[in-house]
Amino acid sequence: MAVVRTEGLVKTYGATRALDDITLTFPDGGFFGLLGPSGSGKTTLLRAIAGFVIPDSGRVFIDDAPVENVPVEAREIGMVFQNYALFPNMTVAGNVGFGLEVRKVPAAERKRRVAEVLDLVQLGELGDRKPHELSGGQRQRVAMARAIVTRPRVLLLDEPLSALDKSLRVEMQIELKRIQREVGITTIFVTHDQEEALTLSDQIGILRDGRLVRHGPPREVYDNPRDPFTAQFLGEANLFSGTPEPGGLRLADGTLIPGAPTATIAVRAEDLRITLDEPAAPIRLRARLRQRIFAGAMGTCVLDWRGNPLKAIGRDQDFAGLPAQGDVWLSWDSADMIPLSEG
Amino acid sequence: MSGSLARTDRLRALALLSPAYLWLMAAVFLPLSAMAFFSFLSDVPFGGRDWQFTLDNYRAFLETPTYATLLWKSVKLGLIVTALSVLIGFPCAYVLAKVVRGRSREALFLLVILPFWSNSLVRIFSWAIVLRGNGILGSTVDAILPWDVRLNLMFSPTAIVIGLVHSYLPYVILTSYLALQAIDDSLIEAARSLGARRRTILRRLILPLAAPGIIAGAVLIFVPVVGSFMEPRILGGRRGTYYGTVIEDQFVAVFNWPLGAALSFILLAVVLGILALASPAIRRATL
Known part of the structure; x- marks a missing residue:
């Protein structure tokens, strides 16, 4: 268990900055989710902590000790790869025991610890199987067992669930959280799936173009995204910008939004109300309904407001009275407006 | 299916x-069955010669110890050339597959397969120019080292081995390269993250996973080298008598095709026997 800290990490590949001055502390025993679109540098950051990527400048500390001169194999990390990277020439037990074998742990103890960790990931019976005989979810558990059996100081997970189908993924999220809690290892985890990051992490960090945009506890970041990128990346948010006036925010079409706190505000897709008749609410807009998307329990409405696409999410029956297309009224409560800085 | x-x-x-x-x-x-047929004849069945069926050709192998001695010499040559080719070729394939990237890989690859594009006789004779006393190699070494060096590798087993390794090296490089390419880099990264050092990764991961390629290359080299005759003849001179040159003599010089055919089939049987004996080990390595 350890605190991991990065200080001013920079890594450039040609003209692109994969990491741009990343300073971040990953708390001891915490589950930290690194979230961002592809190419945002989240995997590069993880690999820099692992030691596979040598940063151009900046430092990585594990328990306050700088590790730039410590090669990957001596950093005492555990890593789960996106494709699991199980050794195809070894059995499950061989894979899990590999790290112990390398550390010259005596055979009897090795056997005991492998059995123990296989029980923890609920694969006790499958020690003699080869990786190609396992299902995706089982492989994922083996990869996890292999990474934690050496009791690493840090556990690094590179999109560990992205190769699984959706229902298995949700199941494995719960598993992953349980295992992490039981072992209590500082865990850093990369994903592009915001739901996964929100579900699993105690802390999240949002990256964009190699920069850390925002970090903090998931609920805090979600409720108060502060900047337009975070607002739109975490959940579906609709942005409105205009000129602040004493009475509120004057939008480009002349509509006044009373009580708007900043020049740019966000309204979550689930907080938008759509009605055919003009509502009594003080905040209301005229918009055009373009499309209604049915997706089971929840539905999505795609709208157009003066050329800007908007999205509303609700239970399908909330949208029941609406036509497939046409002019509608949008409204929301003033409490649902999220203040944003310019960005 | x-x-x-x-x-x-x-x-x-x-x-x-x-x-x-x-x-x-x-x-x-068809040609192979014709040869099998010939090997049981007393003389070639054309040119108006008398012939009958006989086992004399096979008996000759058993009665003349020279043949067995030469066969053993050829098998040893095959083992040495194969071992050297693997030892030289595998590291080369590893660098090509895992270290260099992009254009320089293409260039290096071209250099590997270049021997395939040149005529084998040209290749062997150019080695003769390099290896003979006062040849390119001898003069160069003599010029570099301060003392008097008389390097004459020509007409020695060493020359034969050099020529054969040069000819057959690309096989083991190509087969090993393909096997190494198939090893996902993340496996090596995973092993490193678990604390394994280079040597452990090579021994526990890369060699076992590349074994099918290495073995395929080794078999591709061993089989033709045991029967080789051109390199031993040109680079070995008077000391270049091997099993392959004896077979060639039967066909070209002595015109005793039936004996040549019989010797060839004995070679085939011995090579197949060796591969069969090695196959349990091969299977263990590739599983």
Whole structure:
């Protein structure tokens, strides 16, 4: 268990900055989710902590000790790869025991610890199987067992669930959280799936173009995204910008939004109300309904407001009275407006 | 699979397979059976000679110890050349597959397969120019080292080995390269993250996973080298008598085709026997 800290990490590949001055502390025993679109540098950051990527400048500390001169194999990390990277020439037990074998742990103890960790990931019976005989979810558990059996100081997970189908993924999220809690290892985890990051992490960090945009506890970041990128990346948010006036925010079409706190505000897709008749609410807009998307329990409405696409999410029956297309009224409560800085 | 093919699919498969199999029949099976037939004759069945069926040719191998001695010499040559080719070729393939990237890989690859593009006789004679006393190698070494060096590798087993390794090295490089390419880099990264050092990764991961390629390359080299005759003859001179050159003599110089054919089939049997003996080990390595 350890605190991991990065200080001013920079890594450039040609003209692109994969990491741009990343300073971040990953708390001891915490589950930290690194979230961002592809190419945002989240995997590069993880690999820099692992030691596979040598940063151009900046430092990585594990328990306050700088590790730039410590090669990957001596950093005492555990890593789960996106494709699991199980050794195809070894059995499950061989894979899990590999790290112990390398550390010259005596055979009897090795056997005991492998059995123990296989029980923890609920694969006790499958020690003699080869990786190609396992299902995706089982492989994922083996990869996890292999990474934690050496009791690493840090556990690094590179999109560990992205190769699984959706229902298995949700199941494995719960598993992953349980295992992490039981072992209590500082865990850093990369994903592009915001739901996964929100579900699993105690802390999240949002990256964009190699920069850390925002970090903090998931609920805090979600409720108060502060900047337009975070607002739109975490959940579906609709942005409105205009000129602040004493009475509120004057939008480009002349509509006044009373009580708007900043020049740019966000309204979550689930907080938008759509009605055919003009509502009594003080905040209301005229918009055009373009499309209604049915997706089971929840539905999505795609709208157009003066050329800007908007999205509303609700239970399908909330949208029941609406036509497939046409002019509608949008409204929301003033409490649902999220203040944003310019960005 | 084939059992479940529909009739039209089966016909199509037959049509697609038949050219290749007809060609293999004509090019391999027919000449080989002719040779098998010859090996049981007392003389060639053409040119108006008398011939009858006999086992004398095979008996000759058993009665003349020289043949067995030469066969053993050739097998040893095959083992040495194969071992050297693997030792030189595998690291080369590793660098090509895992270290260099992009254009320099293409360039290095070209250098590897270049020997394939040159005529084998040209290749061997150019080695003769390099290796002979006062040749390129001798003069260069003599010029660099301060004392008097008389380096004459020509007409020695060393020259034969050098020539053969040069000719057959690309096989093991190519087969090893393909096997190494198939190893996902993340496996090596995973092993490193678990604390394994280079040597452990090589021994526990890379060698076992590349074994099928290495073995395929080794077999591709061993089989022709045991029967080789051109390199021993040109680079070995008077000391270049091997099993392969004896067979060649039977066909070219002595005109005793039946004996040559019999010796060839004994070679074939011995090589197949060696591969069969090695196959349990091979299977263990590739599983």
